[in-house]
Amino acid sequence: MIQKNILMGLFIFIGQLFFAQNNEQPKIDSLTKIEVVNSICNSLTNNYVFPDKAKVMSDFLKQQTQNNIFSSITDPNQFANEIQKTLRSVNKDNHLRIEYNPRLEKDIIKFLDNKKGSNAILADQIKKDEKQNFYFKKLEILPSNMGYIEFTNFAIPSPSTRKTVHSAMQFISHTDGLIIDLRNNFGGNGKMSEEILSYFFPVKTYTGKTYNRIENKWTDSYVENKKEITNGLKLKMPLYILISNRTFSAAESFAYTLQSIKKAVIIGNTSRGGAHATRSFGIGNGFVAFIPYLRGENVTTKTDWEGVGVIPDIKTEDNNCILTAQNHFLNQKLLTEKDENEKRKINWQINFNKSKSSAVVINVTEATRFTGQFSEFEVTLSGNQLMFRDTNQKSNEPRKAIAITANLFQIDTDYQVEFITDSNDICNTIKMYWDDGYVETIDRTK
Secondary structure: OHHHHHHHHOOOOHHHHOOOOOOOOOOOOHHHHHHHHHHHHHHHHHHOOOHHHHHHHHHHHHHHHHOOOOOOOOOHHHHHHHHHHHHHHHOOOOOOEEEEOHHHHHHHHHHHHOHHHHHHHHHHHHHHHHHOHHHEEEEEEEOOOEEEEEEOOEOOOOHHHHHHHHHHHHHOOOOOEEEEEOOOOOOEOHHHHHHHHHHHOOOOEEEEEEEEOOOOEEEEEEEOOOHHHHOOOOOOOOEEEEEOOOOOOHHHHHHHHHHHOOOOEEEEOOOOOOOOEEEEEEEEOOEEEEEEEEEEEEOOOOOOOOOOOOOOOEEOOHHHHHHHHHHHHHHHHHHHOOOHHHHHHHHHHHHHHHHHOOOOOOOHHHHHOOOEEEOOEEEEEEOOEEEEEEOOOOOOOOEEEEEOOOOEEEEOOOEEEEEEEOOOOOEEEEEEEEOOOOEEEEEOOO
């Protein structure tokens, strides 16, 4: 089963990521170009996920060849790029690729030729994945006990891969919420996407069906938490998936599946829109075609994200994604929290997060109302900037007060200060808030 999945997905991105290009730059003649075009058209006709679109692409490519648009090209890499452009001009499919890569073509033949050859290629690829830590880049526990995981590809399933994945999942297993960052995830192995998904499905769940053009059949799709994969670990915390216009392929599938059955909130920008699984084919003469052959029909949407992308539930720019996820989680948590001290702690963290991207501007007239002495705390103006200092700590310089609202300010990471005004708009009192829920009210002394 693993080898079958490797055959389907192993070569999706290896042209760029895993296999060196041949350094030689031979020239390509007209006869070879005709052979390559005919071979590509045959592969499209026999394997492309939509037969009608395969015919349109093949007919157009042959016609363009007859029109001699490739006649002046002698560089094989340029020829591959021009064919790819030609095909995509009539069918914009970001998964469809043509490469000149003799080394890769030989590896494909070796992979398909015998079990020994496929095992050697598989083992080599797993070693390369291992050197990348199976693409796991960051694990962190954020404030308010929220987990954060970033990985940039879905590696090939193997005992080593699963061990790393499981360690990551164990690390965040006691958090109250989880962010999975796929903003820089370009896809990878679909089987691994399903295995990571399975941690979040306590029971076997039907997610839709897939059509395999090569086998010409539909197959029901399920996500299941198998003990041999997850060691029985089942994660039930609220889930947030971060995506961007770089998110692609298997990463989109991961987000789309969770979104469609309402198991996660998707945050960021619309993804690239590559839904169809790809298989690589040796075309001959050193050329390789990456042809989409598999498509899905989601149980909820009755379609997929091809050409459209995964559309986020909350749209925001890259630099706001993490804070947006944190504050959505905290606001939801606030709705059910009964303990008043815990509510203050949650509110403090929400306001602290807001201070990181605050666009609130306080003019000098408004800020002047807040200046003065409040017990040991001194409030002053430096130009247009409100400053706050604890006079009991003589060594400390005044610190900037960052406006969260018109009267609530963040002072570094230490505390928040709220200026309370009376009916005459005069400020004689401040409230100070700490992240542990403690609140102190202090009157003006000067």
